[in-house]
Each structure stands twice: as structure tokens, then as C-alpha cells.
Amino acid sequence: MTTAGLAIENIAVDYGSTRANQDITLSVPAGEVLALIGPSGCGKSTLLRAIAGLVPVATGSVTIGGRDVTRLSPAQRNIGLVPQNYAMFPHLSVNENIAYGLRARHAAKAHIAERVDEMLELTRLTEFAQRRPDALSGGQRQRVALARALAVDPDLVLMDEPLSALDPQLRGGLRRELAALIADAGYTTIIVTHDQGEALALGDRIATLERGRLVQHAVPAELWNAPENAFVADFLAGALLLDVTWDGDVPTALDGRWRFDPSARLAPQAPGRLLVRADSLTIVPGDEPGTVAATVTAAEFAGDTTRLRVAFGDGVECDVLAEGPVTVGGTVALALPPEAVHLV
Numbered sequence: 001m002t003t004a005g006l007a008i009e010n011i012a013v014d015y016g017s018t019r020a021n022q023d024i025t026l027s028v029p030a031g032e033v034l035a036l037i038g039p040s041g042c043g044k045s046t047l048l049r050a051i052a053g054l055v056p057v058a059t060g061s062v063t064i065g066g067r068d069v070t071r072l073s074p075a076q077r078n079i080g081l082v083p084q085n086y087a088m089f090p091h092l093s094v095n096e097n098i099a100y101g102l103r104a105r106h107a108a109k110a111h112i113a114e115r116v117d118e119m120l121e122l123t124r125l126t127e128f129a130q131r132r133p134d135a136l137s138g139g140q141r142q143r144v145a146l147a148r149a150l151a152v153d154p155d156l157v158l159m160d161e162p163l164s165a166l167d168p169q170l171r172g173g174l175r176r177e178l179a180a181l182i183a184d185a186g187y188t189t190i191i192v193t194h195d196q197g198e199a200l201a202l203g204d205r206i207a208t209l210e211r212g213r214l215v216q217h218a219v220p221a222e223l224w225n226a227p228e229n230a231f232v233a234d235f236l237a238g239a240l241l242l243d244v245t246w247d248g249d250v251p252t253a254l255d256g257r258w259r260f261d262p263s264a265r266l267a268p269q270a271p272g273r274l275l276v277r278a279d280s281l282t283i284v285p286g287d288e289p290g291t292v293a294a295t296v297t298a299a300e301f302a303g304d305t306t307r308l309r310v311a312f313g314d315g316v317e318c319d320v321l322a323e324g325p326v327t328v329g330g331t332v333a334l335a336l337p338p339e340a341v342h343l344v
């Protein structure tokens with residue numbers, strides 16, 4: 001197996017007058033896994049398609065293993081693609097599905113047989129080799145799709161939302177399984193996801209897109225501890241990023257409406273912004289010192305708790321869990337333990 005690094009430079013992609021990707025430059029070292037994340041419509045699938053050669057780029061270049069593939073057809077790029085719905089051939093067995101790409105390349109019979117066996121073993125599908133896709137579970141189908149993508153020994157593997165077709169109850173376990181498989185396979189891989197847990201768990205690095213542009217490209221811990229802007233803080237780290245104003249040794253935010261406990265973690269008067277872990281916010285009855293008022297803009301029942309979206313004004317919002325009943329449109333008072341505030 002040989003795996004190659006990827007470099008994309010200054011990519012822009014247009015659909016008619018819609019610019020879906022703009023000014024995207026990033027690289028993935030050989031053997032690394034990049035999670036590409038962002039909200040619906042931010043341009044993740046478009047970037048994946050541009051790398052695969054399925055949509056043309058308006059500007060920029062795609063280089064795989066030092067080879068400029070920008071003007072090459074998808075087939076010439078040697079990429080293993082795992083589409084969102086796995087796009088299995090229903091009339092072919094698992095064996096034949098995995099062999100498909102090698103047959104299309106007119107590989108020698110003996111090589112095909114050997115490679116298919118290797119892939120069945122890697123993805124632990126040997127006992128299912130003769131089955132049709134409709135007689136497999138969702139997780140097994142996903143493994144067939146991955147085995148088929150890897151069979152051709154691609155320079156780069158692209159996976160579009162690999163876990164989204166699976167039952168939510170299974171996703172946690174299959175995520176761990178997928179992470180182990182990708183690590184065993186050792187290929188340079190890009191995984192598109194809109195799920196922060198998936199990105200943090202699967203990516204060696206994470207690239208975050210917002211409205212077609214790359215906002216931050218970093219290792220998971222850096223995105224978590226030092227998000228580039230409020231969007232990344234909210235979307236990926238479940239946190240608020242607030243400008244701080246010091247009132248003596250009391251840090252304040254939101255034009256002084258939120259006064260935090262003077263905390264040992266915050267050097268008095270230090271410049272910077274406050275990173276507030278939103279999952280540490282609790283709803284409290286009253287207007288005690290250190291609390292802040294927010295308006296509930298949405299509520300989603302989640303069994304033991306209700307997930308609220310709350311707004312603080314000036315476009316600042318985050319998610320908060322509530323235990324009791326709450327009214328959308330109403331106001332809540334929120335408190336925060338001092339250790340959930342960090343200066344970045």
C-alpha cells in the first residue's frame with residue numbers, strides 16, 4: 001500500500017451564481033484523517049466532490065501525492081469514495097461489490113481474488129462474502145462500502161457522512177469500529193460530518209467550514225480549547241466566546257450584563273476573550289450575583305432533560321439543558337461555576 005498526502009490551494013466552486021466553496025486552502029499529511037465539519041449547506045460535500053473531480057473548480061488546485069490532479073477525471077485521480085448512501089450494487093454479492101473497482105481497472109484475476117480476501121478480512125466480512133447487500137445490517141453495508149473504496153489501493157479515501165445512514169443507537173459503537181478500521185487501513189482519509197462528536201473522535205485534525213469558507217483547521221484539542229471565533233466555539237466546543245471587560249478584578253461580558261466570579265483561573269486585567277463552557281450553565285431561580293438573563297428561543301424535549309437554545313442579545317446564543325418545564329419566548333436566569341470560564 002502507498003498512501004499520499006493531499007494539498008488543496010485556493011479552491012472555489014460555483015453552482016451557477018452560488019459560490020459554494022471560497023478560498024479554501026488546506027493540506028492533509030499522508031496517513032492522516034481529516035474531519036471536515038460544518039452546519040448543513042456550508043459546502044462540505046461540495047469540497048469533497050471538488051477533490052474527487054465530480055464538480056469542476058472555478059479557481060485553485062488539487063494535488064495528491066505531489067501530482068496535480070485538478071484537470072484530471074475522477075477515475076484518473078485514484079480516490080476511494082464512500083458515498084453517503086454507500087451506493088452498493090444490489091444485484092451483486094459482497095465479494096463482487098468489493099471487486100467492482102478492480103474489475104473496472106482490468107486487474108488480473110488472481111490479484112482481484114487476493115485483494116478481495118484482504119479487504120474482507122480487514123473489514124471482518126469474510127463470512128458474509130456471498131451475501132447480497134439487502135441481507136446485511138447498516139453497519140455491515142458501511143464496511144462493504146469502505147472495503148470497496150480501499151480495494152483499489154487509493155491514494156486518498158473520501159467518506160461522506162459515513163455514519164448518518166445508521167440508527168442513532170448504533171452510531172456510538174460503529175464510530176469506534178470505523179475509527180479502528182481507518183487506523184488499521186492507514187490511508188489518508190477525509191471524513192465529512194456535521195456531528196461534532198464524530199469529528200472530535202475520528203479526526204487527527206478538523207477543518208471547520210462556515211458558509212463555504214474554512215474557519216479553522218487544527219487538532220481537536222486546539223479547536224476545543226482555543227476556538228478561532230464564536231461560530232467554532234458554539235458549533236464544535238459547545239461554548240461561548242465572549243469579549244471580556246474588566247471591572248477592577250471582576251471579568252464582565254455582554255456590556256457588563258454578565259459579571260463573573262473573580263476566579264483564580266483568570267489573571268486580573270488580562271486581555272483576551274472568555275470561553276464559557278455552555279454545558280456548565282444551569283438555570284437558577286433568581287437574579288443572584290454572577291447570573292445572566294437569556295431568552296429561550298427553542299426547546300427540544302430529550303427525555304430526562306430539555307435542550308434549550310438561549311439568546312443573550314447581540315447575536316450571542318448557545319444550548320443549555322433544562323430539567324423543569326420552560327416556555328419558548330420566556331426569560332431564564334443562568335449561573336455558571338467559576339471553573340467553567342477560561343481566558344483565551
Ligand SMILES: Nc1ncnc2c1ncn2[C@@H]1O[C@H](COP(=O)(O)OP(=O)(O)OP(=O)(O)O)[C@@H](O)[C@H]1O
Pocket residue numbers: 015016018020038039040041042043044045046047194
Ligand atoms: N447541484 C447544486 N446546484 C446548485 N446549488 C447546489 C448544488 N449542490 C449544492 N448546492 C448549494 O451549495 C451549498 C453547499 O452545499 P453542500 O451540499 O456542499 O453543503 P453541505 O455542507 O454538504 O450540506 P449538508 O450537510 O446539508 O449535506 C448549499 O447552499 C447548496 O444549496
